[in-house]
Amino acid sequence: MRRRKLAIIGTPNVGKSVLFNVLTGAYATVSNYPGTTVEVSRGFARIRGIPFEVIDTPGTYSLVPMTEEERVTLSLLLSEEVDIVVHVVDARNLRRMLPLTLQLIEADLKLILDVNILDEAERIGIWIDIPGLERELGVPVVGTVLTRGLGVDALKDRVAGCVQGISSVSGAFGVGGASGVPGAPGISSIHDAPCRACARLGACRGPDSARGA
Numbered sequence: 001m002r003r004r005k006l007a008i009i010g011t012p013n014v015g016k017s018v019l020f021n022v023l024t025g026a027y028a029t030v031s032n033y034p035g036t037t038v039e040v041s042r043g044f045a046r047i048r049g050i051p052f053e054v055i056d057t058p059g060t061y062s063l064v065p066m067t068e069e070e071r072v073t074l075s076l077l078l079s080e081e082v083d084i085v086v087h088v089v090d091a092r093n094l095r096r097m098l099p100l101t102l103q104l105i106e107a108d109l110k111l112i113l114d115v116n117i118l119d120e121a122e123r124i125g126i127w128i129d130i131p132g133l134e135r136e137l138g139v140p141v142v143g144t145v146l147t148r149g150l151g152v153d154a155l156k157d158r159v160a161g162c163v164q165g166i167s168s169v170s171g172a173f174g175v176g177g178a179s180g181v182p183g184a185p186g187i188s189s190i191h192d193a194p195c196r197a198c199a200r201l202g203a204c205r206g207p208d209s210a211r212g213a
């Protein structure tokens with residue numbers, strides 16, 4: 001069976017490396033991304049019988065790159081054939097993190113949103129409506145507490161379902177991403193594209209505002 005590629009993406013400190021370790025058992029090859037000082041970890045995982053190369057990408061706020069880390073993440077997405085992207089976000093800061101989710105959707109990548117650190121969020125009185133978020137975004141959303149392994153089984157099910165073309169969300173991965181519009185912009189044109197999904201959700205006014213405060 002062909003080895004698929006799964007990239008873990010998100011802002012710094014959201015649990016990307018914890019997820020990488022959970023999926024791969026922490027057997028990683030760490031190397032500098034060619035021509036940069038940025039390290040990228042790669043490992044192997046078998047998820048529901050499907051072999052994956054898992055890539056732990058450097059902290060990224062936006063697909064409109066400002067830092068070397070963000071340039072590495074963008075070029076990784078552009079140059080490698082990534083089958084699936086897991087966007088890990090901190091449940092305590094969804095507002096700041098969803099603009100990247102929307103950019104990834106606009107880029108027409110196969111995406112799963114992992115709302116992590118639900119334990120700390122709940123401790124401070126933040127409850128996330130996971131099914132509601134899934135309905136609004138049109139991509140699979142799972143809630144996790146990765147440090148305790150909670151939600152990992154559901155995440156694996158969604159990853160496997162996703163590469164097998166199964167999704168409980170109709171139209172989630174069709175051409176055109178969340179908008180479902182054939183011919184919607186791919187990742188290479190995201191810089192120029194008005195962010196329709198953002199506008200629809202009122203989450204940001206375009207790529208420039210994706211970085212947050």
Ligand SMILES: Nc1nc2c(ncn2[C@@H]2O[C@H](COP(=O)(O)OP(=O)(O)OP(=O)(O)O)[C@@H](O)[C@H]2O)c(=O)[nH]1
Pocket residue numbers: 010011012013014015016017018019058059116117118119120144145146147148
């Ligand atoms: N309470 C709690 N802490 C978590 C959870 N997931 C991750 N953490 C903690 O969050 C911190 C950051 O986790 P990392 O996996 O290193 O985050 P990262 O996204 O790889 O960060 P960078 O590599 O800096 O981009 C660590 O101290 C983790 O133990 C969670 O679900 N709950």
Ligand SMILES: [Mg+2]
Pocket residue numbers: 016017018056
């Ligand atoms: Mg990390």
